[in-house]
Amino acid sequence: MKPVILTGLRANNDLTIGNYLGAILPMIDMAKSKAGEYQVNMFVPDLHSFTTPIDHAQLQEQIMHNLRVFVAAGLPIDHDDVYVYRQSYISAHSELTWILDCFTGFGEMNRMTQFKDKSAKLNEDRISIGLFNYPVLMAADILLYNASYVPVGDDQTQHLEFTRDIATRMNNQFGELFAVPLAVPKQHEFFGKDQGLRVRDLMEPTKKMSKSDETGKGVVFLSDTPEAATKKVMSATTDSFGEVKFDMKERPGISNLLQILALLSNRPQNEVNAEWEGKTSYGDLKKAVAEVVSTFLTDFQARLAGVDDQTLLAKLEASETAMQSVAGQTLYKAQSAVGLRPKV
Numbered sequence: 500m501k502p503v504i505l506t507g508l509r510a511n512n513d514l515t516i517g518n519y520l521g522a523i524l525p526m527i528d529m530a531k532s533k534a535g536e537y538q539v540n541m542f543v544p545d546l547h548s549f550t551t552p553i554d555h556a557q558l559q560e561q562i563m564h565n566l567r568v569f570v571a572a573g574l575p576i577d578h579d580d581v582y583v584y585r586q587s588y589i590s591a592h593s594e595l596t597w598i599l600d601c602f603t604g605f606g607e608m609n610r611m612t613q614f615k616d617k618s619a620k621l622n623e624d625r626i627s628i629g630l631f632n633y634p635v636l637m638a639a640d641i642l643l644y645n646a647s648y649v650p651v652g653d654d655q656t657q658h659l660e661f662t663r664d665i666a667t668r669m670n671n672q673f674g675e676l677f678a679v680p681l682a683v684p685k686q687h688e689f690f691g692k693d694q695g696l697r698v699r700d701l702m703e704p705t706k707k708m709s710k711s712d713e714t715g716k717g718v719v720f721l722s723d724t725p726e727a728a729t730k731k732v733m734s735a736t737t738d739s740f741g742e743v744k745f746d747m748k749e750r751p752g753i754s755n756l757l758q759i760l761a762l763l764s765n766r767p768q769n770e771v772n773a774e775w776e777g778k779t780s781y782g783d784l785k786k787a788v789a790e791v792v793s794t795f796l797t798d799f800q801a802r803l804a805g806v807d808d809q810t811l812l813a814k815l816e817a818s819e820t821a822m823q824s825v826a827g828q829t830l831y832k833a834q835s836a837v838g839l840r841p842k843v
Contacts, residue, residue, distance in 0.1 A: 501536065501537050501538045501580065502537050502538070502647050502648065503537070503538045503539075503540060503644050503646040503647060503648070504529070504533055504537050504538070504539050504540065504646065504647075504648040504649075504650075505540040505541075505542070505641055505644055505646035505648070505649050506526055506529075506539075506540070506541055506542075506649065506650050507541075507542055507543070507544040507547075507586075507640070508541055508542065508543050508544075508565060508566065508569055508583075509544065509565065510543050510545050510558065510561050510562045510565050513710055513720045513721065513722050514568055514710060514721050515698075515708050515709070515718050515719060515720050515721065516698060516719045516720075516721065516759070516763075516792065516795070517698035517699075517707060517710075517718075517719075518710060518721075519568075519572065519721060519799075520696060520698055520759075520762045521696040521697060521698055523568065523569060523572050524572065525650075525696070526541065526574075526650070527569065527572055527573050527574050529650070529690065530574060530575055530578075530581055531573070531575055534575065534578045534581050535578075535580055537580065537648070538580050538582070539578075539580055539581045539582065540582050540584075540644055540822070541569075541574070541581065541582065541583050542582075542584050542585070542586055542640070542822075543562055543565070543566065543583075543584070543585045544586050544640065545558070545562055545585055545587045546587050546592065546593070546636060547586070547633060547636065547637075548561075548562075549629070550617075550627060550629040550630040550633050551617060551621065551625075552621075552625055562585065563808075563811075566583070566811060566815075567803055567808075567811065568721065568803065569583075570806045570811060571799060571802040571803040571805075571806050572799075572802075576810070576811065576814045582818040582821060582822060583814055583815055583818050584815060584818040584819045584822045585815065585819065586640065588819045589643075589819060589822055589823055591639075591643055591823075591826035591827055591829070591830040592636065592639050592640060592643065592826070593636075593639075594830055594834075595639040595642070595643055595826075595829070595830050595833055596632075596636045596638075596639045598833050598834070598837060598839075599635050599638055599639055599642075599669075600632065602665065602668060602672075603665060607661060607664075608631055608632065608634065608635070609631075610657075611634055611657055611658070611661075612654075613633070613634075613655075613657065613658070614630060614631055614633070617630060618630060618631075633658075634657070634658040634661050634662075635661075635665070637655075637658050638658075638662040638665050638666070641659075641662050641680055642665075642666055642677045642829065643825070643826040644822070644825055644826065644829070645677070645678035645829070646678070646680055647678065647680055647681055648680070648681065648686065648689055649662075649680055649686060650686065650690045651683065651686060656683045659680065659683055659686070660682075660683065662680060663679050663680060663682065666678075666679045666680075667679055669833070669836075673836035673837070674836065676829075676833055676836055677829070677833075698755065698758065699751055699752075699755040699758075700717035700718060701717035701718070701719070701731055701732065701734070701735040701736065701755070702714075702716050702717030702734070702735070702736055703717055704717075704735075704736055704751035704752040704754075704755045716731065716734070717731065717735070717736075718731075719731055719732070719792060719796075721800075721803075722800075723796060724796075725792075725793035725794075725796050725797055726793075728789070728793060728796055729789040729792070729793050732756075732785055732792055733786075733789055735752060735755075735756060735785060735788075736752045737752045737753050737756075737781045738750055738752055738753060740753075741779055742777060742778070742779055743757075743775045743776055743778045743779070743781070743784055744776050744777075745757050745768070745772040753781070756784055756785065756788045757771055757772055757775060757784070759788055759791075759792065760775075760784075760787060760788050760791055763791045763792060763794075763795045764791050831843065
């Protein structure tokens with residue numbers, strides 16, 4: 500069997516060019532470069548989607564839309580080593596989560612900073628057990644497929660460490676049930692530490708561009724018209740220095756525009772910087788960025804409209820059939836170990 504790389508395709512909210520450049524393209528590049536030598540599992544974590552309140556009437560369409568986005572961005576769904584599946588369509592995710600829950604301490608979950616950060620933004624009566632329990636479901640997502648490699652950002656490192664802890668705990672008590680994913684430093688070594696590319700908000704460049712931004716004024720969504728995106732870029736916050744310079748710490752607004760220009764024109768950052776640094780017209784830089792953003796959106800939206808749903812659904816169904824078998828075998832081993840099934 501080939502070593503397994505596992506990563507998730509989020510289903511919530513409209514995606515931004517920040518998501519596209521910082522998460523989607525790296526995932527697709529990884530799938531293209533690693534498939535063949537590795538098995539690449541790219542799943543939709545739809546059960547995770549409502550750990551915080553959402554519009555449930557929109558969830559199914561969001562799932563399918565975001566899958567189309569990945570296909571339009573170049574996800575190689577025709578490759579035999581790339582599996583694309585919906586988490587909730589494989590019941591082993593929920594079943595293994597319950598088993599792992601019963602071997603997880605309240606204190607472990609209570610220490611998770613993601614829970615603290617997200618729950619702080621909600622009214623107390625809207626904080627769900629699902630949000631608290633989220634890392635256990637994430638552990639099940641990984642352990643069901645014996646995944647060694649899981650690309651994680653800084654906000655997910657605790658969850659991966661917990662996955663390793665619960666797998667080791669279960670293995671020590673019941674024998675070799677699960678493959679333990681590699682530790683965070685090894686993950687960074689495998690994927691590269693620069694997983695955390697952050698495109699900044701156009702209006703508040705000290706923070707990243709977020710799809711959950713309430714105003715959307717500094718956020719370019721993949722669904723924005725080229726005209727709307729141009730307006731946002733031309734209104735971007737810059738600075739009062741009066742000269743273009745790339746310095747993300749001291750000059751985040753200008754640096755963010757230079758970064759977007761380099762990424763969407765597929766040119767090295769230092770080459771773009773050399774072209775613009777020292778110039779005094781911020782307006783010309785904004786026009787150049789607006790043009791490349793507009794061209795990108797026009798091309799991308801045309802590819803998105805051309806995604807064939809029947810081909811996508813066929814890939815989903817084939818992947819889900821294959822993953823049902825793999826996940827079912829792992830689940831049965833765990834069920835047998837804790838006494839729910841006859842010994843294997």
